[in-house]
Amino acid sequence: MHKSSFSVLAIVVLVSSAASIRAGRFTASLVAPGTVEGTISYTGTPPKMKPIDMAKEPSCAKQHATPVMTESVVTGPSNTLEYVVVYVSAGDQGGPASQPVRYDQKGCEYIPHVAVMGVNQPLEIYNNDQTSHNIHPMARVNSEWNKSQPPGSPAIKTTYDKPEFIPVKCNVHPWMHGYFAVLSTSRYSVSDGNGKFSLKGLPPGKYTLTAWQEKFGTQTQDVTVSSGGTAKVNFTFKATPY
């Protein structure tokens, strides 16, 4: 009698949890990863980005129908900000990532403008242009170097072993600028053209998130991620026109 009622209970629990999994929810007995998402926006007036004149480098200039703009503050619709790095600065930081991060020099631009990588994660830098570049990540904490890449040369493969936000410039083309964000966590996201970011696969728990923008600095917020839940976190930076 005891045995059979236990079996019935077990079946009920199993069926109901299966149903909830199908419905996209999880029972408390199963720990499911959660998500943090949100929007990065600004108040005030951001600086106006300026068009870049690449006339002196015709092979790059002809790749752009409209002038490329500077990218130190890139805004999106409804006062949102692109290229803001949001990452876990306290809490479960995840394991090390091993897939290479790709950084391109194309049309005399750095793509993406901000490349995020974990400590010791492989970084591969490509020159897709018909002109020489000399990439110069201006590291302070990590060791600083610069390397020339004539057209057609192989990718530069490297890693950084300490967390740091490293401004990157080209020693040949003064307008080329970007960032390497070297983080001690593999949990990060970069805001898109609509200012949206999303950190997926976070084990439930308490986290501190940091948002970094190259001109406006950093902000932090605490957030609690529940099993299978989605927490909303928004960051707002104060912008000045100059």
Added chain:
Amino acid sequence: MGKVFAIVVTIITIVSTAIFVSHHWWMPPDVSLLGAGIDHQLSETMVTSGILFVVAQLVLAFFVWRFADNNDQRKIKIFPGGATPMVVGAIILVGAEILALTLVGSKIWASIYVASADPNSLKIDVQAEQFAYYFRYAGPDGKFGALHPELIDESSGNFFGLDPANDTAARDDIVAATLAVPVNTPILLELHAKDVSHAFYAPELRLQQDFVPGLVIPIHFTATRLIKSEIVCTQLCGLGHYNMRAYLEVMSADDFKKWLNEQSGQ
């Protein structure tokens, strides 16, 4: 063997002189008010030094031809008084030639490098850096903002170190990577170097001047024809030196106004 040498020297002299006389490799057509004077001076220098070059080479060829393979044991004649008067004589001769060229050429040189620019010149600031040129115009207010080298920030396009936050004159300054100028208008350039020595060389303007970090060097010109040409760096300035250039665009007054408006709109 000596006779072969004499023939080779003669051929080299004739061919190299012919290349210069025929203007086979020559400067591009000049578009500057002072260009004709420079070209005149250049050809005077070429003709004078060319004549001396031809005479010296032919005399050399003649003596080699005349005295080659000659076992004549007669005493070799020497210059009267020995080597010293010969060297002194040569120095006086060459010195006189160079002095004469300097005196003749100083007028056109001074009109570019000593005479000050027309007071109504359009002033344009030039910033040279590894490996590009940037040009700054005063903008609608006609005033240049002050320069603060510590504020130079290429990532936001602040190549000159302007301080628009505190300096209202700097807010409308126009910074371009092309040197656009109106035709038949006196132009005053003020050369600034951000990092190392560079040079401003515009062959069509017959204008060449080094940039020196820490100095503001004025140069002036008036372009007389519409043209789009290159400004290049002729002072070895580093890895990308070969690729350091900008365009010079001489425009009609109307086109220039339009161009300025487009730039300030950005």
